[in-house]
Amino acid sequence: MNVFELEGVTKQYGRRAALRGFDLSLAPGESLGLLGPNGAGKTTAIRLLLGFSKPTSGTVRLRGLSPSDPTSRVGLGYLPERVQLPARMTIRSLLFHHAALIGLTGAAADLEVDAALEQTGLVERANERIGSLSKGLMQRAGFAQAFLGSPDLILFDEPTSGLDPIGVRDARDWIASARERGCSVMVSSHQLSEVERTCDKVAIVNEGQVIASGGIRSILNDGESLEDAFIRLVRQERK
Amino acid sequence: MRPSSSAIFLELASEALWDATRRRIVPMIAFVSLISLLAVDSCTSCGSGNITANGQVVPVSEIAGWTGMLVIASLSMWMMVLAGILASDHLTEPLSDGSANLVLSRPVPRGAFAGARLAGALAIAMATAVVVLGVSAALLHLRSGLPLLPAALAGLACLAGSVVVGSLAMTLSLMTTRVATAMLVMVFVGAVTFINSLGLTGVELGAVGTAIQVLTPPLSTAVVVALAPWTDPVVPDVDPIIMMLKLCAWMIASVGILLVTFNRFEIRQ
Numbered sequence: 386m387n388v389f390e391l392e393g394v395t396k397q398y399g400r401r402a403a404l405r406g407f408d409l410s411l412a413p414g415e416s417l418g419l420l421g422p423n424g425a426g427k428t429t430a431i432r433l434l435l436g437f438s439k440p441t442s443g444t445v446r447l448r449g450l451s452p453s454d455p456t457s458r459v460g461l462g463y464l465p466e467r468v469q470l471p472a473r474m475t476i477r478s479l480l481f482h483h484a485a486l487i488g489l490t491g492a493a494a495d496l497e498v499d500a501a502l503e504q505t506g507l508v509e510r511a512n513e514r515i516g517s518l519s520k521g522l523m524q525r526a527g528f529a530q531a532f533l534g535s536p537d538l539i540l541f542d543e544p545t546s547g548l549d550p551i552g553v554r555d556a557r558d559w560i561a562s563a564r565e566r567g568c569s570v571m572v573s574s575h576q577l578s579e580v581e582r583t584c585d586k587v588a589i590v591n592e593g594q595v596i597a598s599g600g601i602r603s604i605l606n607d608g609e610s611l612e613d614a615f616i617r618l619v620r621q622e623r624k
Numbered sequence: 625m626r627p628s629s630s631a632i633f634l635e636l637a638s639e640a641l642w643d644a645t646r647r648r649i650v651p652m653i654a655f656v657s658l659i660s661l662l663a664v665d666s667c668t669s670c671g672s673g674n675i676t677a678n679g680q681v682v683p684v685s686e687i688a689g690w691t692g693m694l695v696i697a698s699l700s701m702w703m704m705v706l707a708g709i710l711a712s713d714h715l716t717e718p719l720s721d722g723s724a725n726l727v728l729s730r731p732v733p734r735g736a737f738a739g740a741r742l743a744g745a746l747a748i749a750m751a752t753a754v755v756v757l758g759v760s761a762a763l764l765h766l767r768s769g770l771p772l773l774p775a776a777l778a779g780l781a782c783l784a785g786s787v788v789v790g791s792l793a794m795t796l797s798l799m800t801t802r803v804a805t806a807m808l809v810m811v812f813v814g815a816v817t818f819i820n821s822l823g824l825t826g827v828e829l830g831a832v833g834t835a836i837q838v839l840t841p842p843l844s845t846a847v848v849v850a851l852a853p854w855t856d857p858v859v860p861d862v863d864p865i866i867m868m869l870k871l872c873a874w875m876i877a878s879v880g881i882l883l884v885t886f887n888r889f890e891i892r893q
Binding site (some may be wrong): 432437453455456457459467468469470482486527 | 636721723728729732891892
């Protein structure tokens with residue numbers, strides 16, 4: 386069974402179609418890069434998977450369930466494009482709050498929170514208020530909450546925005562380590578290099594449709610980089 | 625692993641309560657409540673003596689019940705408005721700043737999230753109501769000898785009314801702005817109170833007034849009916865059991881409307 390599936394999904398916002406006959410799936414253990422220009426429909430697809438909105442038509446399944454069923458989100462990590470965290474909380478209290486929401490309490494919560502802080506390099510800053518953090522540290526805190534409880538599926542929406550080059554490198558390593566332990570990963574981004582380094586499959590989205598998908602090598606022509614292929618496919622579609 | 629719904633609700637509700645206590649409006653509520661209590665202290669300070677009305681001398685003790693009813697009913701309406709104002713952005717704020725997204729990406733039922741945000745806002749409103757109404761009732765008891773039980777029942781009616789107004793305000797806030805919601809709360813509570821009061825005096829309400837009286841929650845009527853023993857022998861011609869059942873039905877329905885609306889709500893941030 387696929388981890389998630391979107392089949393023939395259309396999403397209308399008034400007269401504007403954010404998605405049109407959108408098809409996408411992810412098998413267990415796969416890492417998929419969702420590439421597309423701004424406004425292509427990448428975030429809309431993620432929002433449908435999380436049950437934040439409902440498709441106008443078509444089917445969305447998360448672990449075989451409707452995304453409106455909270456059980457479908459068990460073992461799911463999510464990092465939104467613009468991480469917004471409660472300013473008054475400390476990083477540690479935020480993580481304990483999320484630990485409680487996934488059923489971790491007591492010693493298990495302590496272990497998971499410490500592991501997430503350690504992984505994202507936030508141990509020293511754990512007791513700082515989120516409101517006082519820089520954008521980059523806020524993004525790290527966002528990563529920490531996404532990794533909490535060792536999820537088996539993580540959805541990253543523009544995960545490296547706001548990170549400095551060291552942070553970007555760290556983020557790639559964190560995503561790679563999640564993949565190594567068998568976690569299914571979807572990275573939505575318009576940073577082609579980021580997807581090339583972290584994913585083994587890509588889906589290119591343009592104007593609400595998946596215009597190409599498959600292994601990275603399978604969509605490249607001879608001597609072509611992912612960037613070249615992306616521009617070729619998007620331009621071809623626009624004609 | 626998925627925690628139980630009650631564990632999720634408690635976690636979210638304590639978080640929502642923390643959030644509510646840190647809002648800028650809370651010191652203002654404390655200040656206005658203090659002013660209200662000072663006004664009540666002033667209003668109830670004349671426990672004995674006479675007043676002259678239309679040339680007739682009336683002992684103050686004879687109108688203490690009416691004074692007490694006016695004080696408690698007015699404060700109850702203000703407490704319901706407060707519940708509505710607090711609820712008018714307590715759900716929409718985390719939705720609009722995006723901080724709700726991470727919570728709702730967890731195995732959290734939407735109903736638990738909305739219910740917890742409502743509980744957080746109502747906890748502040750209810751705590752204020754308990755203090756303000758409690759102190760007022762105590763002053764009326766000590767200075768005018770008014771029994772406490774009617775005041776306690778009126779307090780319960782006020783709390784139930786606060787749940788109704790808070791839930792409806794929170795639902796409305798999903799469809800309109802905070803300012804519009806707050807204005808509509810004031811208009812709604814004001815209109816219902818006016819019509820309820822007219823209904824209690826036996827005035828002919830007309831078609832619109834009757835419709836409001838029948839179709840809206842008995843916010844003011846329930847409070848006044850609870851306080852009826854204070855104005856004995858003048859008792860409003862309303863069955864208190866029916867009145868309380870109607871208010872309870874409204875309480876359940878308004879929370880249900882909020883949960884259903886939020887379940888269907890598109891989170892766009």
